[in-house]
Amino acid sequence: MDDQAYASAAIDWKQFAGQAITLAGAIHPWSSAITPLLPDFTKLTGINVVTDFAPETTYLSAIPIRLARGSSTPDVCMFATYGQGISGGWLEPLNAYYSKKSLTDLVWYDERDLLKTARTFSLWPDGERYGFTITSEAMTLFLNSEMLAAKDLPAPQTFDELLATARAVKTDAISGIAMRAQAGGNSTPAAMAFVFSYGGAMIKDNRAAFASPEAIAAVDMYGRLLREAGPIGVGSYEWYQVLDDFLQGRTAMAIDSSNLRPTSPIQRRAMSPSRRGLQPFRISPAANPSPSCRTGRRASIPNQRTSRPLSCSCYGQRASRPRCGPQLRDWQRHGCRPGRARLSITHSAGKQPRQH
Numbered sequence: 001m002d003d004q005a006y007a008s009a010a011i012d013w014k015q016f017a018g019q020a021i022t023l024a025g026a027i028h029p030w031s032s033a034i035t036p037l038l039p040d041f042t043k044l045t046g047i048n049v050v051t052d053f054a055p056e057t058t059y060l061s062a063i064p065i066r067l068a069r070g071s072s073t074p075d076v077c078m079f080a081t082y083g084q085g086i087s088g089g090w091l092e093p094l095n096a097y098y099s100k101k102s103l104t105d106l107v108w109y110d111e112r113d114l115l116k117t118a119r120t121f122s123l124w125p126d127g128e129r130y131g132f133t134i135t136s137e138a139m140t141l142f143l144n145s146e147m148l149a150a151k152d153l154p155a156p157q158t159f160d161e162l163l164a165t166a167r168a169v170k171t172d173a174i175s176g177i178a179m180r181a182q183a184g185g186n187s188t189p190a191a192m193a194f195v196f197s198y199g200g201a202m203i204k205d206n207r208a209a210f211a212s213p214e215a216i217a218a219v220d221m222y223g224r225l226l227r228e229a230g231p232i233g234v235g236s237y238e239w240y241q242v243l244d245d246f247l248q249g250r251t252a253m254a255i256d257s258s259n260l261r262p263t264s265p266i267q268r269r270a271m272s273p274s275r276r277g278l279q280p281f282r283i284s285p286a287a288n289p290s291p292s293c294r295t296g297r298r299a300s301i302p303n304q305r306t307s308r309p310l311s312c313s314c315y316g317q318r319a320s321r322p323r324c325g326p327q328l329r330d331w332q333r334h335g336c337r338p339g340r341a342r343l344s345i346t347h348s349a350g351k352q353p354r355q356h
Contacts, residue, residue: 017046024074166229176229
């Protein structure tokens, strides 16, 4: 750790030394990236961090239940249903921590360095914030270059080309394309990228817009790709299965988060550079040459009922702003960029959940 990068902050990093906080989240590229840095955080602050990571589907279904029951742990956590957490009074408001000079050096923190969409993601309409932006990601088309070259096929540029390419490379042993299809909200990111690329929207005029012609055409194409060129059993696929199929050479193409790029030495050996291709998800309908790219944000959010809110605030600043080259390189190696807002949430001591 580059101590000088933190010494320039006008706060006492050791003011909560001796405390411990619990960090909960999904088993995810971000948790893989942050875990090796936690000892550096403890060295800097004297705060010990206990991790509580679980498979993503299990975690996302369990964390709202834990918070709704008023559990004081985890102190800081990944959280997906941001509005539910705020309206339920589960999340600690953070503006007061940002404005207190003994806790936050706003010049040093330099929030403008984060992606604008990621900065605003954790802001509620009333201007209150409930989380720290920690990473940013975008939908990515993963290509097995060898499989496409064997059929003399270029990277597809339109959805019609994507469908034709997926059909052409599909065999009894490999699928043409793999994407999420498990029933559940966590399967929506890739499908929403299709909707946005077709010119559709999730919400329009404060109403769900999934019945628009653009959204219907997009979801139809998503389904056709998986029906006609997807893997057997794709109805059970989460991002874990998509990544595994791509790394094991069981699919020629995959569409999912940029965080899913091969990260570990074993994964990188399994998919050598000669076989691996990545490109932004810039596929478009044939009639629309101006495709869009779905981006996602996550944040680290403090639990409102934590007994250690100040330590959580300290953790949030440190986790959301790795300041030196080695830390940034380690995050990037895991496919993460500071700026996608998966939220980590905190509780405030002694407060009861607000009633709405």
